[in-house]
Amino acid sequence: MPHDALRPAEDGTTTDLAVATEWLERWRLSLDGAVFQTETSTLAPAHTATGQAVMLKISHIDEEQRGSLLLAAWSGHGAARVLEHEGDAVLMERATGPRSLAHLSVSGSDAAATDVLCETAAVLHAASADVLDSPEPPELVPLRTWFRDLFAQADGLTAFHRRGADIALALLDDERDVVALHGDVHHANVLDFGERGWLAIDPKALLGERAFDYANLCCNPSPEFALEPGRLESRLAQVADSAALPPERFARWLIAWCALSSTWSALDGDAERAASVARIGERAAALAR
Numbered sequence: 001m002p003h004d005a006l007r008p009a010e011d012g013t014t015t016d017l018a019v020a021t022e023w024l025e026r027w028r029l030s031l032d033g034a035v036f037q038t039e040t041s042t043l044a045p046a047h048t049a050t051g052q053a054v055m056l057k058i059s060h061i062d063e064e065q066r067g068s069l070l071l072a073a074w075s076g077h078g079a080a081r082v083l084e085h086e087g088d089a090v091l092m093e094r095a096t097g098p099r100s101l102a103h104l105s106v107s108g109s110d111a112a113a114t115d116v117l118c119e120t121a122a123v124l125h126a127a128s129a130d131v132l133d134s135p136e137p138p139e140l141v142p143l144r145t146w147f148r149d150l151f152a153q154a155d156g157l158t159a160f161h162r163r164g165a166d167i168a169l170a171l172l173d174d175e176r177d178v179v180a181l182h183g184d185v186h187h188a189n190v191l192d193f194g195e196r197g198w199l200a201i202d203p204k205a206l207l208g209e210r211a212f213d214y215a216n217l218c219c220n221p222s223p224e225f226a227l228e229p230g231r232l233e234s235r236l237a238q239v240a241d242s243a244a245l246p247p248e249r250f251a252r253w254l255i256a257w258c259a260l261s262s263t264w265s266a267l268d269g270d271a272e273r274a275a276s277v278a279r280i281g282e283r284a285a286a287l288a289r
Helices: 014-026 062-073 101-126 128-132 148-157 160-171 210-214 231-243 246-267 271-288
Strands: 041-047 051-061 082-086 089-093 178-181 190-192 198-200 206-209
Touching: 014 041, 051 062, 051 128, 062 082, 062 089, 062 128, 089 148, 089 271, 101 128, 101 178, 101 190, 101 198, 101 210, 101 231, 128 178, 148 160, 148 246, 160 246, 160 271, 206 210, 210 246, 231 246, 231 271
Parallel strands: none
Antiparallel strands: 041 051, 051 089, 082 089, 178 206, 190 198
8 A cells, every 4th residue: 555654652651652563572672762653563673681782672463463473484584584473563674874875766777777777676586486385385475466456446537547457457367477565666665774785564365477576666766756847767677677577567557556546545635746746657658658
């Protein structure tokens, strides 16, 4: 779904703190900052008894819980390493490096940031066989299910959404290179883990064609940045080359992704974002002709 909006826990957040405290005590952790929450999770930065920086995450919805299971299954290959996992709580290594892919992009090094995102996705995909062939593989949502909101809403939105839905259906009827997908690869979900390098967090736990995982990075760190003159053209070429993707097919996945993301924004009442993401898809459609 759309990116989670971080918001600080309310003052006196006894519920969030109480939930976190239970797990902090169970895993012998010391709090290292404020407990905070997203729309879907409660999070607490902490240290282990040996001083390792970790993040405690308590998920409140199934989507996040599935993501934690996939994160654990990756065993640290291209993603944050999971140290403990029980029920809706997961303890993972915490990113403490100073670098930011969003800052890298907007400060004139967008190609370098794009390379990092492509390389991270490739490492995750390379570990897919181990994930899928494990004795207890994590539950993964097929892309056809993930696109259900677009299929249901396309006729009530715009001609672009209808076209995006048709393109998505055609791609899904001819899926290739099916792997365990992160599902939300972008500049805020690949972080600097210091000596461990750039690693992914917060997967959506999907199953489908690997090209899908590269689409969202073309819309970030903001639609406005992605729509700067020449930006989309250069990113499409760079991603297709880096990930060894047929350029036109990748452009079609980007159109489908933009139609889906725009649909979610429209359903959330964010007409401005819905329109800006749709514009990225429309530009991609013009380039794919």
